[in-house]
Amino acid sequence: MTLPVPTAADRYAASLRLSVAPMMDWTDRHCRVFHRLLAPGARLYTEMVHANAVIHGDRERLLGYDGSEHPLALQLGGSDPELLAQAARIAQDWGYDEVNLNCGCPSDRVQAGRFGACLMREPTLVAECVAAMVAAVDIPVTVKCRLGVDDDNSYENFLNFVDQSANAGSAMFIVHARNAWLKGLSPKENREVPPLRYEWAHQLKADRPHLPIVLNGGLATVEACQAQLPALDGVMLGRAAYHDPYVLHQLEAAQTGAPLQPREALLRAMRPYIEAQLERGLALKHITRHLLGLFHGQPGGRAFRQVLSEGAHRPGADWSLIEQALEITRAQAERVAA
The missing domain is CATH 1.20.120.1460 (Four Helix Bundle (Hemerythrin (Met), subunit A))
Incomplete structure (x- = not known):
């Protein structure tokens, strides 16, 4: 019996089952090579790089990677559709498998530049950015977002944000299932203090079953990750993959049936x-x-x-x-x- 050869779409979907979050100062090229050894099938993400840096900066330093890292996504920061489109074209030329737009980082520096989590308040602008990137490249353009910002606890606003980006061509959404507080909390506190609401990601998948939805935020054990997968398309590990990287290997083994390595x-x-x-x-x-x-x-x-x-x-x-x-x-x- 001849088994069907997986298509590119099959491989893309499989890699969404497990991914490692983009983490500033952590997920550089050396970290990603290590994570690739731990989880051969996981999707890896770069640190966030601003579109201007991609266009004008040292591309080998910012974009260089080892061939073993595929499937590999470049996460971009920015809010100018034209600049993001140009940066996405460069990412595609460099061989990246995906371009991801950061709509979740809450740091003061990011807010001052009008990108990151503050873009949750500007769904039309985000849709324009996504549309410009989609028109510029053939690789998937995706969005990583929060549930909202500050005291915006409206699921309808969150759904509208997703719908506008999806209609513009976003191929997938990574949902960090917390709000981002733009004032009063540090980036570290923003990863821990706002309550997790996994039910919003589940509701989003139920409301928009055709959209690939990956869950991020607070996932630290194999059991916690596996509990989410029947309802969602994938899980994304953040700090847990860095502080306890063997969990990443254990999760890959649990998902694929591959034997655990010492x-x-x-x-x-x-x-x-x-x-x-x-x-x-x-x-x-x-x-x-x-x-x-x-x-x-x-x-x-x-x-x-x-x-x-x-x-x-x-x-x-x-x-x-x-x-x-x-x-x-x-x-x-x-x-x-x-």
Whole structure:
């Protein structure tokens, strides 16, 4: 019996089942290579990059990536349809699989630039931005949003925002299921204080079943993620994937049936990439900062973090430091087991 070959649409839909959120200062190219080893089928997102930076900045620094990272999406910030369209074309030329518009970041800097979460108040402008990008590229254009801003607790307003962007051509919505408070809360507090309302994402999917809906916000365990998937198209892990990255691997295994790999084996799979980057002159600290949580909650996890944190910044630090960290971690785990 010949099995059907998955189409590009099939692969795209499958990659939406699990994704890792764009996180400023965290999901750089080195972090994404690590996450790709943990979750071979997940969709990965860059840090948010403003459209102006894409157009005028150092593109290799801002947009460069390793070929292993696909499927990979570029998240754009901005509110000028023409500039966003130009940046989207550049993203497509660089080989990205998706362009995502940030309508959820609540930081003061983002608000001052009239992009991020404050765009939730301007659904018509967002639709114009989406339409301009859709007209400029062949890859999917998507939106990551909140439920609303400040004390706007109207589901009808949220639905109108989604409808306008969907009608403009947004291929998918990532819903961070909280409001964003534009005054009085820090970005960190905005990820924790406003209450989660997963029921809005569920209602959105029920009201618009043809739209792919991915849930983000507060998801930290395999069980919590899996509980959402029968009703929605996917889940997006944020800080949990960074602070406890093995959860990302566990979730991929739960979704695909692939066998779980030991943490040490996953880390060793990073060795060729790490050594290649060191040969190019990169300091080890720029990669190991993304690996610190791999043994989170495990015997020896603190020692693993300590060895890497204290040694990776030193001149000449190389793979041997990681071997040292693994050895200490293994020894502590054996003592606990004994």
